[in-house]
Amino acid sequence: MPLMTFEAAIADSAAFNKRHLLLGNGFSIACRADIFHYGSLFAQADFSGCPEAEQVFASLGTQDFEAAIRALENAALILPAYVADGAGAIAKMQEHASALKEILIQTIAGNHPGVPPEIDDAKFWACRTFLSHFLATGGQVFTLNYDLLLYWTLMHDDNPFGAPIELAKNDGFGNDEDDPDADYVVWQGEVGAHDARVHFLHGALHLFDSGSELKKYTWVRKGVPLVEQARAAIDANAYPLFVAEGTSPAYSPRWAERVGGSGISL
Incomplete structure (x- = not known):
């Protein structure tokens, strides 16, 4: 259609x-593709605190933060079914999902137009x-x-x-x-x-x-x-x-x- x-x-x-x-x-x-496109946000984001999380984007073939966050959260849910001793990995996935939320917000705030007259x-x-x-x-x-x-x-x-x-x-x-x-x-x-x-x-x-x-x-x-x-x-x-x-x-x-x-x- x-x-x-x-x-x-x-x-x-x-x-x-x-x-x-x-x-x-x-x-x-x-309004501002140079700021708000996911590719622009990804390019300006600072992943130094969780470099493994940056690899999630590469593995998924995306620069969509929410897709990466969902993937980490879903992986943490299903991993126990396949890995009996994966508590450490699960905790790290959950930690990095939260970190990506903070990175996204920090990146938007850091690059957002400062005032409406801009x-x-x-x-x-x-x-x-x-x-x-x-x-x-x-x-x-x-x-x-x-x-x-x-x-x-x-x-x-x-x-x-x-x-x-x-x-x-x-x-x-x-x-x-x-x-x-x-x-x-x-x-x-x-x-x-x-x-x-x-x-x-x-x-x-x-x-x-x-x-x-x-x-x-x-x-x-x-x-x-x-x-x-x-x-x-x-x-x-x-x-x-x-x-x-x-x-x-x-x-x-x-x-x-x-x-x-x-x-x-x-």
């Missing part, structure tokens, strides 16, 4: 009252126009990316080119009831999830699990660029939320029941 164009998908979904969007790595690559206004507004097919019509946007490009686009609403483009941007975070003046906001639980329109399924550079709550760093609360906040946290061994696990059965039925409408994956 020939691949449907975006324009054809929008036209085909016009019969529905809302559309939903799943964003993959192509969304970020379209990206042309025209790109932000092309992106806002694209997102308006979903977030201006009652739909939902789900992203698998860890970078800040989607968040920056949603916040970049001072249109220099004409009429403003209104986009829903509720992501389920809000004031911490115990500390409303904190320099971050927190996940609001089921109440927040019910009203959320933007979902960071795999985590992101500005989301941190503190153990007792999920925090979202913001510029407006702290006055420090988000990339700087993320880099400072990583330097202090506090890593952004990273979700590499999960299967479609865990999401599909409830997701489909809740959002309805027509879905587009890009």
